[in-house]
Amino acid sequence: MDNAELRAEADAVLAELVGAPGGPARLREDQWQAVAALVEERRRALVVQRTGWGKSAVYFVATALLRRRGAGPTVIVSPLLALMRNQVEAAERAGIRARTINSANPEEWSTVHGEIDRGETDVLLISPERLNSVDFRENVLPGLAATTGLLVVDEAHCISDWGHDFRPDYRRLRTMLAELPAGVPVLATTATANARVTADVAEQLGTGAGEALVLRGPLERESLRLGVLELPDAAHRLAWLAEQLDRLPGSGIVYTLTVAAAEEATAYLRQRGHQVASYTGRTENADRVQAEADLLGNRVKALVATSALGMGFDKPDLGFVVHLGSPSSPIAYYQQVGRAGRGVEHADVLLLPGREDEAIWRYFADTAFPPEEQVRQTLSALAGAGRPLSVPALEAVVDLRRNRLETMLKVLDVDGAVQRVKGGWTATGAPWAYDAERYAWVARQRAAEQQAMRDYIGTPRCRMEFLRRQLDDEGAAPCGRCDNCAGAWIDGSVPTEALAGAVKELDRPGVEVEPRRMWPTGMPALGIDLKGRIPAGEQCATGRALGRLSDIGWGNRLRPLLADGAPDGPVPDDVLRAAVAVLADWARSPGGWASDAPDATTRPVGVVALPSRTRPQLVASLAEGVATIGRLPLLGTLAHTVPDGAHTARRHNSAQRLATLSGAFSVPGELAEALTRTPGPVLLVDDCTDSGWTLAVAARLLRRAGSGPVLPLVLAAAG
Structure with missing residues (x-):
């Protein structure tokens, strides 16, 4: 077949793809150049073109032409589910049988694998995370690499850590590229790659297969x-x-x-x-x-x-x-x-x-x-x-x-x-x-x-x-x-x-703060005998915060107050009023102590404060203000047991954070007596919760000291 006949066949597939079978449809010259490079020359190509240029038309047309010539299925690596859904629908319009394997359809994986083995699938769309799945890598990928007729890497800028959206899972494509049989074409596409990212991706595409063709448009x-x-x-x-x-x-x-x-x-x-x-x-x-x-x-x-x-x-x-x-x-x-x-x-x-x-x-x-x-x-x-x-x-x-x-x-x-x-x-x-x-x-x-x-x-x-x-x-x-x-x-x-x-x-303030229910894995290795589910009688209850630090409402007001290096001082009046409003809404909510739900929490018997080394005035005045306005006794404050404040050092994961908090607080005698004297739910007040482990450790101490349910009230929740 000469070049003109192949071009005519490609344009006919395009017409099917755009929903106009038999009608006028023609690949643009730059699109045709990419298709020809894949189908005629079996090259590796990188296409950098603006969004809407028609990159998907290139690989679907190339797929149809290659399949008619006996090639195996096309494998498309796509980063997002929305992209996959759009592409499956587009493929079906051209009579191309497309299936997908991703985190949203695990129940279909075995069926899809069978269809691939029987040659019933023209296009397989997979997420990059599949490439790092042990089962997929060991049992599916080798056969897929051996039979693939065209490999497409969509949003290829994700391969490069010079790019704005680097994804390590994409790097595994280098292994697949190296294992493809000779003569299997590869197409990488993106709309957002500067010169450095383009060069990096092109170099990776050329692994063991010579220099990649780069087609870059305005x-x-x-x-x-x-x-x-x-x-x-x-x-x-x-x-x-x-x-x-x-x-x-x-x-x-x-x-x-x-x-x-x-x-x-x-x-x-x-x-x-x-x-x-x-x-x-x-x-x-x-x-x-x-x-x-x-x-x-x-x-x-x-x-x-x-x-x-x-x-x-x-x-x-x-x-x-x-x-x-x-x-x-x-x-x-x-x-x-x-x-x-x-x-x-x-x-x-x-x-x-x-x-x-x-x-x-x-x-x-x-x-x-x-x-x-x-x-x-x-x-x-x-x-x-x-x-x-x-x-x-x-x-x-x-x-x-x-x-x-x-x-x-x-x-x-x-x-x-x-x-x-x-x-x-x-x-x-x-x-x-x-x-x-x-x-x-x-x-x-x-x-x-x-x-x-x-x-x-x-x-x-x-x-x-x-x-x-x-x-x-x-x-x-x-x-x-x-x-x-x-x-x-x-x-x-x-x-x-x-x-x-x-x-x-x-x-309008108020968001829920979900409690920790499981201890982190690996605590015994750190010498801390905590594992599995936190006993129900030692867990925190679901709490409340004025807002999240990522909010555009209360987050904007709380970030300056709680920023590293911000001066300590009494809680601002508007913030205290908001905390009281959150408390009132909480009381009236389903399960709140002012509701008539059969499982409603009884009214708190008092307020307990968490000690703070960075904002002692803020936390103490918040606890005092809530207690005064809510007509609740201020039962006391937990005590620090780590004099140098090592537990306040920033830790990045749950195990490390909990390790610094284990043994960092105690229940002073006066507070323990107050909890015994007035048993019942207590409000636990703090300025901010990030990992949730400070609240979990404090709640466990209070419950073991005789308190009822521990209800956290904080100014801000991170995240």
Whole structure:
């Protein structure tokens, strides 16, 4: 078959793909170049093209052509479930049989494996995490690598730790790439890769197969009109959005930086009569699917989402993207705004930055590769264990949060220093070098990205040109549409009534604080005899906080009060009033002591304070104020038993945190007598809870000293 006949066949597949069989449809020249490289030349290629360019058309057309020529199934590695759902539907339109293996469909895995073995599947979409599953890696991956007809790496910037969204699981693709038979084409695609990331990904693609073909196009999005609106505070931003949402074109996405902010914004917008849905990392899978369908069907005006709704969500007529808060990277920002305007002539993109943004950046910034001492400590523990160690068991050895520890292990796995096996992780004994220079460079890159976002907000020049230059797009030029090119087009005024409503909503305090119910794994290894479930008679009850530190309401007010280095002092009057309001709502809630529920807690008999070395006045005055206004006796304060305050040192995981707290407090004699004299529930007052272990340890002491249920009341919950 000559080139013209292959091109005609490719265009016919495209027509099926876009839902116009037999109709006019033709791959653009740059798309055809990619298809031809895969089908005719069986090359490895990296395509860097703007969102909406049609990257999925390239690999679905190539799949159809390769399958007709006897090739095995296409394997697509996709990072997000939304992307997978969209792609399965697109494949079916072209008669391509697509299946997926991911965390949302474990009940289908065995069926899908059988279909692959029988050659009944044209496309298999897998999440990168599957590549690091022991069972998948040992039992499925070898056969898949041997029969794959085309490997597609979607959102390929995730491979590179120079990029904004590095995912260690993607690094395992290097192993699969090296094991592919000769002549199996590979396609990597992304819309958000600067020159350094492009070079890094291309180098990894070329593993053992020669130099990869790089097809990079201009990243201009002619449909997007970019703007920035700086408003005084979160209440103004929320009120402005409630007033302007129906005036924005079509349906769209409202991005927030935190789950708490997404939930707050969703609740307020619904209260104001808007049809919106929340979409975050906490959203159940069935609810995510429904939310995506509702947006695709224009049954909601917007999804209020975190970055959980990011790569791959495809709605060609998405009319707007609004950010309540600034992302920390212009490249990540460009990727998110690229959801809009794919199939319409005009789409509005608005950034509403907040003063709290940088505090939130810092809160989520603990992702750098750990110091060498902690890495060596982990390798030593694995080498000396004589058996696989689970992540919870390793937490007793190395002081890292679980997600950071898991990320580190995945990097070490790809580097060959450790191996994931059934039952946990083992050391391989292979030599491993700590690349301090690379890790430091990546950290500097993150800092530079944050500065670039500050510059984007304040730039007087073209915003689209600014973003394109961040992606090293050589053709970047003024767009003529953004607020800096064409003049401000956003009305930033906020009606007084709307502002008052937003202030009232954000001023409403009160969130639940869930108690710890299980002791961390590995405590006996630290010499602490605590394991398994915390006995019901020693657990904390579900407590209350004014807000989360990630809230855009009370979080913004509490962060300065509780920040490291903030001066200590009596609790502010408005904060005390809010704490009392939370207490009153708690009493009236189902199960509260003022409710008529049969299992309601009886009224607290008194208040107990946790001692504080950093904010003694704040905590003491809060306890005294709550006791006075609530007409409850102040029973006393737990005592420190660690004179140097070692227990206050910041610890990153549960085992290490609990180890510092074990034995750190005691119940003084006067408090013990008061608990015996007036048995019943007590309010336990503190300033902030992060891990929840301080409250758990204190509750256990109080219960053992004779108190009834321990009800925590804190100003803030982290997270």
